[in-house]
Structures are given as structure tokens and as C-alpha cells.
Amino acid sequence: MAAPVSPLAVALPALAALPGVRFGATAAGIRYQGRTDLVMAEFAAGTTVAGVFTRNLCPGAPVDWCRAALSSGRARALVVNAGNANVFTGKAGAAVCKTTAAAAAKLLGVPTKQVFIASTGVIGEQLPVERITTALPKLHESLTENGWEAAARGIMTTDTFPKASTRTAQIGDGFVTITGIAKGSGMIAPDMATMLCFIATDAKIPAHALQRLLTRGVAGSFNATTVDSDTSTSDTVLLFATGQAKHPKVGEDGGRILNDFARKLDEVLLDLALQVVRDGEGAQKLVRIDVSGAVTAKSARRVAMAIANSPLVKTAIAGEDANWGRIVMAVGKAGEPADRDLLSIAIGGTWMAREGTVVAGYDEAPVVAHMKGHEIHIEVDLGLKSGKATAYTCDLTHGYIDINGSYRS
């Protein structure tokens, strides 16, 4: 049953306690017995929160719950379950969220609306909420500041390695920590890949400024990655700021004082997003695609994602084939301004096609060598204007078919 660890796995970093955050994990038997499937976090009073969610228009009930809860900008707890995504469950699904939040709120003595919820697992089955409410009291008692690693492992489903990232940032003359964990693109059951990411910092940052940083950071990290072009109904990124660190006051709008914090947050987000791609279903290679020379950054992004999502490009990479013809095809199908006769393409730093034709005397040898590695770099210059963007993906292999083409139960 257990899949081999991804060849692209990275080691779990040391995860120090972060003032104002306590984590715990347990097995609640939500779908399977004896498997950790429930994670809880408690945040210090005064914690602010920001969130970014799936763009899927059929989101799960927990996404609806979090979007509503986010309006106060305050958070005191997080409850995450695996085994059941609580998606396409109608009014009963919304009630499950409320019951879960109320149970956690009662244990902690905090407002129900300051409890955040995320679920991952099968779709269209009612979540047996009593298994969560039964397990919560003991889980609450086990919460600890040293619970980060347990949480990182506890939210794993068919992830083949735990995912975490941590950085120190400076705000004025004060130092703060940013630590995050993520899961995905593993599956439950198997069913649908879902990406969940939870980040905390001991910085004291107003919710409005926090949201601005998170939205911008996700655009350049999680929203610049794709495993298979499908968009889960449950994708969730939450960022909590406990305010326990000492540093100069940050205003409602943040501003320049947060420059270093923003940079380090972006690093944590990109690190976690790439770990998710590295654990993409069946992934054998991590692929970075840089598009330049587009008419706008938005146009460059669309071209980069068209390449990243092309099954023909992804299978060529799996076959270690430097098939730039398929990259030409993917550029053309993006529907963005492009001129075939200005197009240039490089793989692994070797420009194989320049301005619409193959480079004279093109030597495939260094490109073939590059294709055999675990990290593939594709560059496309559209030769039009200065718009640029980067996308990340993995290759498409038999492993993907094995994982997703087998029966659920």
C-alpha cells in the first residue's frame, strides 16, 4: 500500500517551538482505523489570520466556513481532518463544520468563529462528525509547543514525505520566525489531490497587512505550480500571526517595515509549494519553466502554465526527451500573443531554437544530459515585450496512472 518515497523528496528541517502556537495530532478513525487523521492547533489570544483558498467554484464546506470566519481577521484554533473532504455534502456538510468548530471553541473557551477548519479525503460522503468531537478533548490535552513535526506528519495522507519550511525574518530591530507545513498532492482513499498549507509566525501583524502579503506570496508560489491542471475543491493556505515576538509596531497596511518579512514568507511559501510538486503523484522530475518576452506578465503566466499543463510536454520529460517541438505546440495553444518566427527555446541553459528555427549546428548532447537529471529547466523567450513569469510542474509518468486509475475502495 505505502508508495515509495518520491525521488525528489527533501529532508524535514528542524522545527523549533513558535511562541503562541501549540499543535497535536491523533487517530480519530474518520475513514480508516489506526491512522493519524485529526490535527489541532491552538493560537494565543490576539492572533491574526489571513487565508487563500481554491478557485474551484464547487468548494467544500470547510472552505465556505473559513472564508466566513476570515472576516474578523482573528483566529484561536485550527482543526484539520483527513479521510473525508466534506465536499458535495449539502447542508449537512455545513453543520459538520459548525459542530466541529463549536466543540473546539468550547474546549478552548474561545469564539466558534475563530476556529478554522480544513478537510481532505473522499468527496460526496457525509463526514461522521461525532468521531471528531469524541477525539477532540484528548487531543486538546495533548497540545504542545513542540508539536510541529507531529502536525507535519499528521496532515500527510498519501504524501510520501512530510513537508515543512522555516525562516527567520527581521522586522525593524526585532527577529521573528515563520514556520509552515503543507500536504499534497497526495490523495485519500485514493480520491482527489488536495493541497493544505498552514503557516504561523510570532510576528504581530494586523490581519489586513497579513492578507496582502499572503495573497501576493501565493500568486508566486502555490498558484505558479501545477501537477495535473486539476483544481481541488479543498485547497487552503492559512497564515497565523500570534504577535508574541517583540518588534516595532506594524501599521494596518504593513508597508516597508515588512519588506524582509515578506521576502522570507515568500521563501517559505515557494519552498512548501515546490515540496508539494516534488511529491506530485508519480513525479520523477521537478520542472521549472521560465517564460520571458511576453506582452505582459499575465500573458507570460498563461504561456508558462500551458507548457506546465501539457500532457505531451510532461510525458516527453518523463521519457527524458528534449522534445522542443511539443513546447512550440504548447506555446501556440495557450492562445496568447506569440509569433512563431520570434520564438526561442532553451532546455538546461542550451538554446536549441532561436527566432523560429532550430539553432544551426545544435548539439543535443548537453540537453540530453540535462534531461537525465531530477530538475529540469525550460526557458522560452517569446521575443515580443518584457512580460515574464515562472511556473513549476512535475513530469507525467506511469505512477500517476497507477495512483489515479485504480479503484477507490
Added chain:
Amino acid sequence: MAAPVSPLAVALPALAALPGVRFGATAAGIRYQGRTDLVMAEFAAGTTVAGVFTRNLCPGAPVDWCRAALSSGRARALVVNAGNANVFTGKAGAAVCKTTAAAAAKLLGVPTKQVFIASTGVIGEQLPVERITTALPKLHESLTENGWEAAARGIMTTDTFPKASTRTAQIGDGFVTITGIAKGSGMIAPDMATMLCFIATDAKIPAHALQRLLTRGVAGSFNATTVDSDTSTSDTVLLFATGQAKHPKVGEDGGRILNDFARKLDEVLLDLALQVVRDGEGAQKLVRIDVSGAVTAKSARRVAMAIANSPLVKTAIAGEDANWGRIVMAVGKAGEPADRDLLSIAIGGTWMAREGTVVAGYDEAPVVAHMKGHEIHIEVDLGLKSGKATAYTCDLTHGYIDINGSYRS
């Protein structure tokens, strides 16, 4: 090397001579020796033509050539080669088209601009045009009215079965024939899937009316199908009307007199398009997706194509898993107006989800039985307005990875 014939293959129909069309096929050694790779057709004087081409913005030189040639609405010949797509070949590629057309035009004594050209095969390599011009004189001598089957087989690349379709239509009190052949989604080398389709009729129809019928027909057939969401740089559908049949005169704009012809043309187009999907790389199942209840037909089409292109839906079908949760996901990711709580989904005629939740007492047995068949039917009712659309695709299997993930040479 030879792949087994698709389990979804259909038998080649009997293909009678069509007045005004003569076909031939030969091995010109364009990329491989001893493989039929050159097909030629001659059309009677007065033949009109219509064409629809790839929407890929980096098309091959032959697509540029045909688009320009189409302006006169007249055709006297067609030259098709496999082995080299003449794509991303710069100015030399355009010269290849001109040289090929001029050679065929000289043999037939017709204008160069009335010779149509299509190429399929590797991208980014110069096409050795002298191999075409050397082979053309003998090929020209071999043209015959009984050459349809040879042509259908001659344009095959890694297609596992030849594709043709024929219908009789009535125009006023006259009867005409419509016969077409197609290739795809096979590959050369292997490289990129390309779909080529050539249809002829002995009806006498002005080019303007012919184009209108073809454009409309392709929207409901070839442009409603997808194998893997990738768009070839060479896709071409050409329709030739030789005018050799006797029937009442058709005006510039066509009109009601062409109603039966249009219906039969649509049948030929859909038949050929579905044969291409049936021969999709690795395809084990043909999938029809009907979306209703959308705000517009265009919106319904986008939702249907989002389902048809979803790797998670396609691998579930390959695994014979009635995983409607993935269909919910694909509806949501389409970005079109949809309300999770109004959504209904059926597989094989069994409605498993109604208005946002699983149907009470849903019995999976008939759906499981349906999933084991070769033809899968998915219905999605968005429950909003009356927009509807249909899309066709195949499943995503190990065969697709085998074919596309192996090295080119």
C-alpha cells in the same frame, strides 16, 4: 513497433468512387524507408473548397499555405506527406510548400495556388522536399477513382486502424455522395498527435456556402473532441466539392436546399471525429459528456471540455471507477457559472447526485456495470438555465504514457 489495434476500432466502410476525385499513395522515403508517406489527390475542374485549421498560434507552414490558397475558393489538387510536419522551419518551410505545390501544379496543368498541402510528423526539422518532387510524377500516373481506401491507409501514421465515413445526401431531387477520410491522434516518430481530415463530395456548392457548412460542422464534431487537451500545430480539415453530380443549382449562400446535405456532412464529420478519439493514444474507452442547464451553450461547452480534459476524470474512467467527486471538481474548475448545490450528475443514465448531494439510497451496481463497457456516458445538469453542449474524449491509460513518454529516435 506496431501497436495493437484499438479495442474501440470500427470497420472501414465500402468506399465507392466519387466523380471528380482521383487518389494515389506511395512511399517517398521522407523519414523512413518502405513506409507509405505521400498521398496525392486530383480534383475535377470547377472544384470548390472549404477549410478549417488548428487554432494553435504556432502553426506549420502547410497551414499558412492552405489558409492563403483558400481565398480563391478553388482546388485542383491535394498533396499530403507524413514523416515531417514542416513546423517551426522558418522561411525554408514556406519554400517547401511552394516547391511542392508548383511540382504538383505542373504535372496537372493547374494553378499552383489551387494545390492544397498538409504535413504531419516531426517538428523543427527541414523537410527534404526533393523526396516529394522526385516521387510525384509516378504518383501522379497512379491516380485512380478507386483510390479512397489507399488514401485512407496512406495518411495513417501510428493510427491503429484506417478511418473513413460516407453518406448519401439529397439536394432538391438530386443525390450526392459525401466521403471523408481522417488520421490521428497517432504520431510520427513518435512526436505530436496531428489530426488531418479530407472530405469530398460530388455536389456543386459555391465555396462560400461550403465554408459555412464546414465551419458549423467542425464546431459540433472535431472541435467537440479532445484526447489530451493538446492542440497540434498542423490540424487540418478540408472539404472539396467537385460539382460532378446533377442537382438543382445552389446559390452563393446555400440556404434551405442544403439542409439534408448539411445534416449528412455533420454525420460524416462526427463519425470521423469519433473514430479519431477511438484511436486516441492508449484509449480503452470512448467517453461522451453531455452538459445541460448551463447559462449559455458556450458555458456548457467549457464545462464539458473541462471534464473531458481532466486527467483525474480520465484516469478514473480508465480505472472503471464511477468517481463523480472528480466530475464535481472538474465542473468547479471550469470557472463557468455553477452552483454546487444545484448540480446533478449521472453516469450511464443513473443519476447518482442530485442538487448538490448524493442521491438517497444510491445503488452503485448499474453504474459499476456501465463503467466496465467500452462507451461511457456522463451527464451533468448544472440546474441554472438551458445552455447545453456535448464533448467527446477517451480515457487516460498507461498506453498514453508508453506512446508519448518514449524517446523520439
